[in-house]
Amino acid sequence: KEKIEITKEQQALMKIILDAYNRHQIPQDVAKKLLQDQYSAEENFLLLTEMATSQVQVLVEFTKNIPGFLSLDHEDQIALLKGSAVEAMFLRSAQVFSRKMPKGHTEVLEARIRKSGISEEFMTPMFNFYKSIGELHMVQEEQALLTAITILTPDRPHVKDQHAVERLQESMLDVLRKLCALQHPQEPQYFARLLGRLTELRTLNHYHTEMLTSWRMNDHKFTPLLCEIWDVQ
Numbered sequence: 001k002e003k004i005e006i007t008k009e010q011q012a013l014m015k016i017i018l019d020a021y022n023r024h025q026i027p028q029d030v031a032k033k034l035l036q037d038q039y040s041a042e043e044n045f046l047l048l049t050e051m052a053t054s055q056v057q058v059l060v061e062f063t064k065n066i067p068g069f070l071s072l073d074h075e076d077q078i079a080l081l082k083g084s085a086v087e088a089m090f091l092r093s094a095q096v097f098s099r100k101m102p103k104g105h106t107e108v109l110e111a112r113i114r115k116s117g118i119s120e121e122f123m124t125p126m127f128n129f130y131k132s133i134g135e136l137h138m139v140q141e142e143q144a145l146l147t148a149i150t151i152l153t154p155d156r157p158h159v160k161d162q163h164a165v166e167r168l169q170e171s172m173l174d175v176l177r178k179l180c181a182l183q184h185p186q187e188p189q190y191f192a193r194l195l196g197r198l199t200e201l202r203t204l205n206h207y208h209t210e211m212l213t214s215w216r217m218n219d220h221k222f223t224p225l226l227c228e229i230w231d232v233q
């Protein structure tokens, strides 16, 4: 049985990523707002806009703390952020949704999201993803590393130096692989299951583009930051 050990520098890397991930949580008050009294579809939509906008700011700060990211070509940094923003939003949503919440809160949260002007056809894949992430019961380190791995996807549109991104992603993947083997010794397939979620995540990009079109049709407004990161309007 091969002995898996996380090296000193890998431990340092994991600590940096985890601290960055924990430091940049969505303001709890915004998430709590979703659980308060009855909201109209309009108000639910505005709340999601507020949450998604604050998550993009959180994402940028988290990304800046990924070791090596700021040494990448500046245009590639932008391309990676824009290319991963929607996936990072869905990943964060799944993590928020599957978080242990007081009795009945998850159902209220689901009801608010379902009543926010998003067409029915996108609800099923979106909630299936939230549930498939929830079933993994990821620890914080795994969530943080998976988010960093998503951001460091080399084949995003307009990335020039894909090898530089690949090298950073590979060092994250190596730490995650070891962490999974140590955290889930009875489940040798656990690491592969995590990476499978990233494939499912990519399909949600397509749904999101469709969602945007249908919102635009009903004259829904987004914040300048969301328009910028999603390349709309």
Ligand SMILES: CC(C)NC(=O)n1c(-c2ccccc2)cc2c1CN(S(=O)(=O)c1cccs1)CC2
Pocket: 026, 034, 045, 048, 049, 050, 051, 052, 055, 089, 092, 093, 094, 096, 097, 109, 113, 208, 211
């Ligand atoms: C935690 C944050 C990042 N999640 C979030 O904002 N959610 C959540 C969500 C999921 C679980 C728990 C709490 C919230 C569901 C949805 C969104 C945002 N999007 S959006 O970005 O397309 C959007 C923006 C404006 C109008 S629609 C729509 C779907």
